[in-house]
Amino acid sequence: MSRVKIELQEKAVNRIKEICKSFNNDPGELINVLHQTQHEFGYLPAEVQEVIASELNISVAKVYGVVTFYHFFTMVPKGKHPVSICTGTACYVRGAEKVLDEFRKNLKIEVGQTTPDGKFSLSCLRCVGACGLAPVVMIGEKVYGRVAPEGVKEILKEYE
């Protein structure tokens, strides 16, 4: 376990404080604060959680508990092109697992990770409401339907 203390930029700390304040520093608004902060910072590293905890006057352990409970929150920065594979029922039965394996192989990362160059990150989601197109993959805001494992390389090429 290697640990280093890193200092947040003062600007960033002030922005987090502003976000907390916009929710009246109310501990009951923790999830909303986390949403907004992740929206702006891309992810929720430990030191960001510490600032939020101190602003809302709750323990860091509690904040971390909430961050790790909800899949949406991430402590790892997302890639420039976040890849999300739907593993909902329809996509799953039509081979989403094989598609996911292909992405893992090509990007050399596991679900929840980001490539070292910061270009791609990999995650799973449950149903984007396009079950007719199963299996479905999203990259950023773009939706790909009827994805076959063989087509994965082709899709990734678009982002080279």
Next chain:
Amino acid sequence: METIKVTIDNKQIEVPAGTTILEAARKAGIRIPTLCHLKLDDMNIENRPGGCRMCVVEVKNRRNLAPACATECMPGMEVNTHNIRVLNARKTVLELILSDHPFDCLVCAKSGKCDLQALAQEMGIRKLHYTGEQSHYREDTSPSIIRDMDKCIMCRRCETMCNTVQTVGALSAVNRGFMAVVAPAFEMNLEQSPCTYCGQCVAVCPTGALTEVDHTNAVIRLLADPRKTVIVQTAPAVRAALGEEFGLEPGTLVTGKMVAALRQLGFKYVFDTDFAADLTIMEEGTELLERLSRYLSGDASVKLPILTSCCPAWVNFFEHHFPDMKEIPSTARSPQQMFGAIAKTYFAEKIGVKREDLVVVSIMPCLAKKYECQREEFSTDGNPDVDYALSTRELANLIRQANIDFLALPDEEFDLPLGESTGAGVIFGTTGGVIEAAVRTAYELHTGKKLPRITFNELRGMENIRSATIDFNGTPINIGIAHGLGNARKLLEDIRAGKSQYHAIEIMACPGGCIGGGGQPLHHGDSSILKARQKAIYEEDARKPIRKSHENPAIIELYKEFLGRPLSEKSHHLLHTHYFDKSQRYIIKTEESEA
């Protein structure tokens, strides 16, 4: 109050509206098994996540079984607590919990005192029908507490103690589903969290997931070492609870038997932390008077209120949470550390033993004491003033291991000189006791007059926060008392906001004070046990021929021969300390968090 009528196991009972089925059943003498449920009556705190489902009961006309701890009685409700459907459900639930629990019972520290083990026996579980994945976490060992989360059943009692009662916030449930576990932020070790080592989590853990660091083997080895002179000190609260480990009623004083047992175990001298408590009063009381007289003479730089500093978990708490106020507490070391410092200088010299050959063991009701004696500032050239702190529970184990028949022991007396103590030293073991002891001495030193009375009932009791004004011969002294760190926080926030009217405040981290310490026999949240122990402490005080610290002849001798006077240079060096800002300790980035 509105009452409702319910039927439980064909018994008609009437209960106030809002009563849970569990409470109603208990009132009717029906015991429903529980596991995660924990109720601390006096603090108005209840842990009932309804998560373990051991307390399920059948409610007529309700489709599914109801958790009794979290279901309120409704008018006309008919409840069955032990039909076959209920029993089968409980067994299934218990087997599922056991399917993700190690089978370490034979060597588990909690064996025999484990709620899960007891339930498995009670339910007659002889075989597990479910096998599957088991969770594995790395073990986390801190100076006081060991976390073995493989044994955690997610009852979340520790979280309730850590967050709701103590407001420490070291622990929280993290992750979800099968991966869920109770852990400090970023799944770091306890040592890197704001944990105060108060040990209240250990005291309520139903399984072996949270236990104390066990030093009994180290002490056994030292006792067998002919080169070492091993001496022992016993904290005041231990004598009021140790008997429970041997089947005696709560509140039975076992001072004499405890001394006899320690002597049989091979300790060369059996001394009393109460002696050091008297010494603490001399130093802390003088410090209080000094600050007070400066304040009364108009010195604006003086910091008031003065806060007691005997409780190591409390010291950890303000170092982590209120470092901006670290100049306010008394600089007096705790009695455990004062004892160690005097033993390894004054006493070692007296008996002609070298510091490194003298081993000081303390018996404490506390787990934070284990951490305290390891603090660097309490050692000389790497040799600690106190070598090992054992809990009351560890002492009981030591006595059992040495096959000593505790109940058959005669009553014996402490050795001299560090075993001489007064009633003021004894009451250090309960909430309100330290400040009462301080008042007894400070009053007489300040006014030069004899106290008209010795007991101060206005300082006694179990209320969370108490206050009283004591007349110091025309000067009213406002005193505050808090036990439980959540209550301490309230007083501290008032001081920070400049709203505090107190001159002196006593704080003890554990509910009830040391008698309810994290190292005491488990009381399972039963406050009547705490009250019985408190009564025993005051009884011992009343029984003592001398009841004021400054009249302790051994203390008078110590100052005459060695220290000079309270707050002397030597006293400062040996008996006082300083505090650290630890608030930044947990603001660190995790490169990778481990499960």
